[in-house]
Amino acid sequence: MSDVRTLPRPTTIHAPSPSETLTVEMDHVGHQFVQDGGDLTTVVNPLRAGLQLDRVPAPCVMVIFGVSGDLTERKLMPALYDLAVGLPLPEGFSIVGVSRRDWNDEQFRAEMRKAVAAHARTPVTEESWESFASGLFYVRGSFDDAATYTKLKERLETVDRERRANGNRLFYLATPPSFYIPIIENLGQCGIASRQDIYVDPHESWNRIVIEKPFGHDVASAHALNAAIATVFSERQIYRIDHYLGKETVQNVLAFRFANILFEPVWTRHYVDHVQITVAESIGVENRAAYYEEAGALRDMVQSHMLQLLAVVAMEPPAFFNGNAVRDEKVKVFRSVVPPTGDDVAKYVVRGQYAAGFIDGQPVPGYRQEKGVSPTSTTETFVALKLGIDNWRWADVPFYLRTGKRLPRRVTEIAIEFQRVPHLMFSSIGKLDLQPNVLTMRIQPDEGISLRFAAKVPGASTRLRTVRMDFAYGAAFGGAGADAYERLLLDAMLGDPTLFARRDEVEAAWAIVQPILDAWADQPVQHLPLYEAGTWGPDKADDLIERDGRTWRRP
Amino acid sequence: MTTTSLKTVSPARPPLTASWTAPVLDAARVHRELDRLWKEWNEDRRGEEDAALHAYEGALMRASTLNLIVVVETLAEAEEIELVVGELIEFSPSRTVILVRNGRKAAGLHIRVSVHEHLQGRGRPAIQRESVTVAAKEGSDHILASVTTPLLVPELPGFLYLPRFLRAEGPLLQDLLRIADRLIVDSATATDPSRTLRSLANLTQDETGPRLSDVVWTRLTAWRQLIAQFFDQGVTQPCLEALDDVEIVCGKWDGDGRCGLTAGLLMAGWLATRLGWRAPGELVHAREGWRLTLRAGPRGRSREVLLRLRMTDHPPACGGLSSVTLVAGPECPGTFRVERTDDQAITTTSETPTMPRVSRLVYGRQMDEPALLSQELRNFTGDPIYEEALVFAADLWPEGVMI
Structure with a gap:
């Protein structure tokens, strides 16, 4: 209440x-x-x-730690520029970048201009850049050095004075996770950030922190990270970003489910046979080998993006579309998921690693031959698993999840496969090759929703055929929506946490994958099942679903 | 006013069309012709071995969004509207019905149907739409009104767009208002601002009629946003209570037949209704434009706010606003100004004795007709803020004074 x-x-x-x-x-x-x-x-x-x-937020200063990194260059700065010149950001909005790079304000601005010119949606002109760049400032220093924060504090006070930011701060940690705790501790110790448990005065300044995934690498480290953040920031100040949730089509799943009465009655174990969630990438590890070697597909994709997709499909209708109402329901789903444990892990979870093969007609190396990857690496680049959700809606409905690198195409989709009709009266007319109804929500690319159903083939005889009715999101509404980072950055400035992960949500998601990590640690392998780049994963993944009498979709 | 922001769609192929002349409209024939054209379209695509189409297993669904009804005077204007609709991205109408009031010299109707597909760029699905143009002899408004309903896609909302509002007044408008869910006008084309704004204000009083919107108001959104932003901060909010001088500079007529005066009046109406200002009468002509002293604050303790409105022929402002300057008096002094600097940009500056001068430039593109219409088609509900501003603005301009 x-x-x-x-x-x-x-x-x-x-x-x-x-x-x-x-x-x-x-x-x-x-x-x-x-x-x-x-x-x-x-x-x-x-x-x-x-x-x-x-949705225009109050004037604020965004402090980006790790401003010389790839994330700032490709995503953050272009998104902020698009927001700033496209109106939603208020007069006085400023950015203070922090990194070890030996830059001054002018050099920082020059570097950011290159990034914006390369990646922003809005064209860069002299006038628009001058206007945006006048709010860019730089502080050089190490993230674990208290002197950095003394300089930062002085700079923020100057910016507040000159740009009227009112003391509002949005801290963004675009650094390797190992710097999260030193940064947060220093922000607290230097008095730059302070805990705000509750507020009612809109004139009071606010400070919030945005943290990029990974939020820990297992349950224990997630607990430890969350505890460390909580020493300086209250939960309402913390915005854990998973850019998947900023995607228009993920949000559209919520609209599809909860703004239409049509689907809710069949969205249960009584009609759904199983659910398949696929997050396939055609790219390899690229320049993320150091991170990926430690993470692997289970941590990188399943614990975050895929479980978020599972949650939006499986959760109960929230009472409101606001931060905690939505997240409460997601947490309930996570707590109802029954992860495989012990020996069942080998039965219900398949991992693999890509070998050399062809993607789009081009030869590509195997994972172990990639730059920065150990030649004896046992890091999984593919995971397929079967999960159950023990609640009234989903009991006995398997959720098959599959993700991998170097799969034949880049595609993210959620497919709800329905049960067959209890009695097919048309069977008397001969053999029918009818497929069950499938509702597919395509997240990327080619966003949309399709429904597979049976139809009569025109003609004097009664012949049936499976057809697909396709709703293409872009054909109905056209235009590209806001970039996920634009949406999420604006939400954080506005103080809307709906599309960010909450502490208990993150920890509950880790609790699902932890038994799998434990089982893999208990039974280390010399070689993972290999799959040729450009295929849909190892054969064992097919076995996982086929022994239940089902098959993977070929999206 | 030529800059556009909606140039990202392009026709995939020339549209397929059919046209005929008949004494009366046969709606069934219109639908048959549209079905035939789509079939022909898809067969042609199969002939081209379009891989994307073959990916479908039989049923191709065109997502239906809305009906757009447009009233124009001539066939040339109908062609222009086709081009405008072809550039809409968001909420592209599923079917556009164009009624041409003066499109024939003889009796009877000329009917043209067409199917269109527009590409949005690599990796994005094509937008498909249909158009039906019905041209009648001048003075056949009652016929045009009666043929509209059978041509609409059932169950979809109907948006009535009158690019030339005044010329569509009369029985045709009254009939179309009964079938439309939303009316979109462009008051910038009005030569008699008082009459136009008052008749629009009357429309907003009809609870059962379609909700009204004016593309001039949509053009003001960026201006309102920027002005509001000045006062989001605690230190500047008190200045709102001390504003005592408002100058609104409007552009004169542009090459498309639009004038910025109604934009200026709506801006004044917005400020006044949001800030609780009262107008004791109409604007009076002065040496440099028009002026009126408004009253602000509770009766008995009210203060004066001088509203000044003048016109400029500064090219980027023509057809819209040139600048808005708000000056706050001695109780909480400050100057806040929004100014169009060119077709692409708006500059804001603000200054108070206790704060340094801050200036910034934002993209504030002059929205062209497709961009404006695209914005209008996104909204389905009425805007009470606009309606209040409109009622205030309608009473500001002296009756009978033409521009």
Whole structure:
């Protein structure tokens, strides 16, 4: 039950709206939202009425740690530029970059200009760049050196003064995970960041932190990381980013399920035979060998992206579309998942590693021949597993998950395969090659939804054929939606955590994969099953599903 | 006003068309012809061995979004509308019905149907749509109104677009308002602002009629956003209560027949209704444009706000706004200005005695007709903020003063 408070409208503001108070709702972990969906920081401005949907955050400074890295170059800075010149970011929005690179402000701006020119959607002109670059500042230093934070604090105070950021800070950790804890500890010790358990005053400055996955490498390290972050930041200040959740089509799964009455009645064990979730990549390990050797497909894909997809398919309808209502339901799903343990891991989880092969007609090396990969590596580049969800909706419905690198094509999809009809009256007319109904939600590429069903072939005789009815998201709405990072960065600035992972959600997801990690650690292997690059994984993956009388889709 | 932001679609192939003349409309024939054209289209694609089409196992579903009804005067304008619709990306209409009021010299109807496909770029699905153009002799409004309903795709919302609002007044508009869910007009084409804004304001009073929107208001969204942003900060919010001078500079007529005056009036209406200002009368002509002293604050303790409105022939502003300057008085002094610097950009500057001057440039492209219409088709509900601003703006301009 939510705690409803009323926020007195500041007396300095003339309020032409009918109400002299704002009603602020608070959920059970302290996230607040205004009843009409507006933002606390903007709703006190009467000129904002009717503009709330455009979602403009309060002025703030975004502090990016690891600003010289690949993520900043390819994703963050282009997204911020697109947001800034495309209106949603307010006047005074500023960015302070922190890294060890020997840059000054001008060099930093020059580097960022290259990144933006290469990756942003909006063209870069002299005028637009000058305007954006005037809010870019740089602090050089090591992430584990207290002196860095002294310089950072001074710089932030100057920026606040000159750019009117009001002390609002969004910290973004775009660094290797090993720096997360030193950065957070230093932010706390230097007084740059402070814990904010709760607030009701929109004029009070805020500070929030965005953390990139991986959130730990197992249950214990996830607990430890979360505990360390919690020494400085409260949960409502922490935004764990999984860019998959920022994708339009992942959000569209929620709209598809919970804005239509049609599908809910059949979205249960009574009608669903099984669910297949595929996240296939055609690329290899590329320049992420150091990370990937430690992580592998299970940690890199299954624990985060794939379990998030499973959650949006399997969760119960949330009461609200807000931060904790949605995340509560996802956590419930994770806690209902029955992971294989002990000897069952070998039965229900298949891993593999790609060998040399061909992708798009081009020869590609095997994983062990990739730059930076050990020639004796046993890191899995493919995982297929079968999970069950022990609750009323999904009992006995298997969820087959499959992900891998160097598969034939890049595709992410969720397929709900329904049971066959209990009695097929048409069987009297001869052999029928009818497939069961399948509802497929394509996340990328070619976003859309398709439904497979049987139809009569036109003609005097009764012949049936399976056809596919296809809804192409882009053909209906056209245009490319906002980039996932744009959406998520804006959400973080607005204080909307709905599309970010919560602590218990992350830990519950780790709890699903931990027994598999344990079993693999207990029974180390010299060689993983190999699959040729350009194929759909090792043969054992086919065995995993075929022994249940089912087959993998070929998306 | 030529800059566009919607140039990313391109026709995959020339459209397939069929046309005929008949004394009356046979809706069944229209639908038969459309089905035939789609069949022909798909057969041609199979002939081209289009791999994507072969991936389908039999049924190809065109996602249906909305009906767009457009009223134009001439066949040339109908062709222009076809081009505009072809550039829509978001919410591209499934079917466009174009009614041409003065498209024939003889009695009867000329009907043209066409099917179109537009590519969005590599890896993105093509957009498919259909058009039906019905041209009648001048003075046949009652016929055009009656043929519209059978031509719409059932169950889809109907958007009525009147690029030239005034010329469509009369029985045709009244009939179409009954079948449309939403009315889109462009008040920038009005030569009689008072009459136009008042008739639009009257439309908003009809609870059962379609919800109204004006592309001029859509053009103001960026301006409203930027002005609102000045006052999001705690230190500047008190300035809202101290504003005592507002200058709105509007562009004169552009080459497309649009004037910025109604934009200026709506901007004034927006500021006044949001900030609780009251107008004691109409704008009066002064040496440098028009002016009116508004009252702000509660009665008995009210203060004056001078509203000044003038026109400019500065090219980037023609057809829209040139600048808005808000000055706050001694209680909480500050100057806040938004100015169109060129077709692509808007510059904001703000300054108070306690804060340094901050200036920034944002992309504020002059939206052309496809971009504006695309925005309008996204919205289905009414906008009460616009409706309040419209009612206020309608009373600002002196009756009978033409531009």
